[in-house]
Amino acid sequence: MKTTETPSNYDGLEEMSVRDLLVNINNEDSTVPKAVMRAMPQIEALVPEIVKQLKKGGRLFYIGAGTSGRLGVLDASEIPPTFGMAHGVVIGIIAGGDGAIRKAVEFAEDDTEQAWKDMSEHQINHKDVVIGLAASGSTPYVIGGVSKAKEQGLITGCITCNRNSDLARAVTFPIEVVVGPEFVTGSTRMKSGTAQKLVLNMISTASMIQLGRVKGNKMVDMQLSNNKLVDRGARMLMEELCIGREEAEDLLKKHGSVRQVIEYIRNNARD
Incomplete structure (x- = not known):
């Protein structure tokens, strides 16, 4: 059984007080940074590759479904206002299209060919980097996309929350942040989603700093939009x-x- 699907460390959730629910969720969340730290060597291996390709004029693609896809779109959308990077340098793509950001699109994640088609609309090429996002590590949309990208000679990575997944095996730079069972069994929008968000923050922020988009500790290229x-x-x-x-x-x-x-x-x- 996948770690992300193993039974919660807690039971009888509906019988807990609000206070107990909140404390127990927080207790579980507090384990996430430790899991991210264990994956630090994998994260450290990927970031220089991203920086190298972006310096060549390449782009960074995030592809995912559901919560993972939304997190990728979120991170990509924050790069232009935060770092003044042009739109289209970091691109988030979610299975089912932009409408799936707000409302789940049934079975969109099951198509192994669609991710590459979606990326092809952006004229993806050998200078680009593709990171697949899937807590389970088994999402067909994501595996199909990174597999095709790797086949075409692109640098590929992933962020998953299970060890030895099909997704990790499909990329050159896997990042496996194993956070253990969710508070609500299988609800990977919780600890797994938090872990993916933390890693995405690290990847994009470290890359932008390496590209000179921060001076000292200041966002000197931020868009003055409000x-x-x-x-x-x-x-x-x-x-x-x-x-x-x-x-x-x-x-x-x-x-x-x-x-x-x-x-x-x-x-x-x-x-």
Whole structure:
């Protein structure tokens, strides 16, 4: 039996008080970072490969179904506003199409050919990287997609929560985060989903930092798409350049990003 399908460590859930439910769920969740740490060598092996391909002009694809697919779409969608990376560099694809983000599409995950068709709509090529997301490690849509990608010479990886899965065997860089049984038996939206989210955060954030999208600890390329982010950008400039808020906001409005302001100021200083 897959680890993700093994019986919960708890029983009689419906008889527990709200307090006990919350405490016990939290107790289970607290084991997830330890499982991620055990998978650190696998994560560390994949990130440099992603960075290398992105520097060549390649892209990063996440493919998944259900919760796993939604997590991939979420991570991909956050890259442009957080790091100022162009849309389409990190791409999340979910079985069943974008409508499946909100509403499950029955049997969409069972088609072994569809993932490659979905990626082909983005003119996928040998410079790209494909990461398959499946807690079970057995989703046909994902296995079919990474298998075809590997066959075509692409770098492939996966994030799964079972050891020795078909998915892990199908890729070059498997990441296996074995979190154990779920609080609600088989509900991989819980610990498994949390583990996948943590690993996705690590992969994309580390890759963007390696690509120079962070300065010190600041998101200097973030898109200034709301007042909160404009305020954050202004505070970064006030700290970095020792200027007042009004001047910082004017510079941001003129140049569009924290990085562009800093580069403009430094270039002028050299002149």
